[in-house]
Amino acid sequence: MHIHQLSVTYLPEQDRILMRINTTDGEEMRIWLTRRLMVGLWPLLSRMLTDHLLKLDSAGAAIDTADEELKKMLADFRKEEFLRQADFDTPYKEAQETRLPLGEEPLLVTDVDATPLPAGPLRLAFNERPASGSAPRSFQMEMEPKLMQGLMHLLEQALTQSGWRDPFMAAPVHEEAAADEDASGSRRPRYLN
Structure with missing residues (x-):
């Protein structure tokens, strides 16, 4: 499978991320990514991509002995280099005759197997x-580090839109809270419905 385009969109009415993969053969894979899945997948993919980029770097032997801050700087440099070369301006092409090998309904991903391959690409199942x-459904694809970094960029934008990366905040205290106390100073029960 040769990837032609990727699209990653947060759909608030579904509270899911829809990822679409368009191939050069005119096929489209559609998958749902849930918050529950992304909580574990995002840190794993970030760490794997960083480690993989460092191994592929020509100064690999020197990097192995470098401290963590230098490794992070080198990986960030490579990521920025990939992003400068990426094409995020071309709109995702909606084909009239798209074949959907996984079916009309997107694959609801329950788990992802990620494997770095020695030749350079990362395999995602x-x-x-x-x-x-x-019946269980699945598919796998291999992505060069440059394409993988583009996918991570699109996923990061969708995560920002979704608000999933924001910590859970405590509910703000309103002035009505003081009005909920009776004359003895104890709080009256409150009901939502």
């Missing part, structure tokens, strides 16, 4: 293992 009696 997206799996849907439904709890019901439905």
Whole structure:
């Protein structure tokens, strides 16, 4: 499978991220990424991509002995270099005759197997293992580090839109809270419905 384009969009009405992969053969894979999945997947992919970029660097032997701050700086430099070369301006091409090998309904990803390959690409296997009696679905793709960094950039934009990366905040205290106290100073019960 040769990837032609990637699209990553947060859909608030679904509270999911829809990732679409368009191939040069006119196929489109559609997958749902949930918050629960991304909580574990995002740090894993970030760490794997950083480690993989450092191993592919021509100064690999010197990098192995470098401190963590230098490794992070080198990896960030490589990531920025990839992003400068990436094309984020060309809109995702909606084809009239797109074949959907996974079916009309996007794959609801329950787990991802990520493997760095020695030759350079990263292999990602997206799996849907439904709890019901439905047959499991999956597909895998190999991505060069440059394309993988582009995917990470698109995922980061979707995560920012979703607000999933923001910590859970405590509810703000309103002035009405003081009005909820009765004359004895104890709080009256409050109901939502």
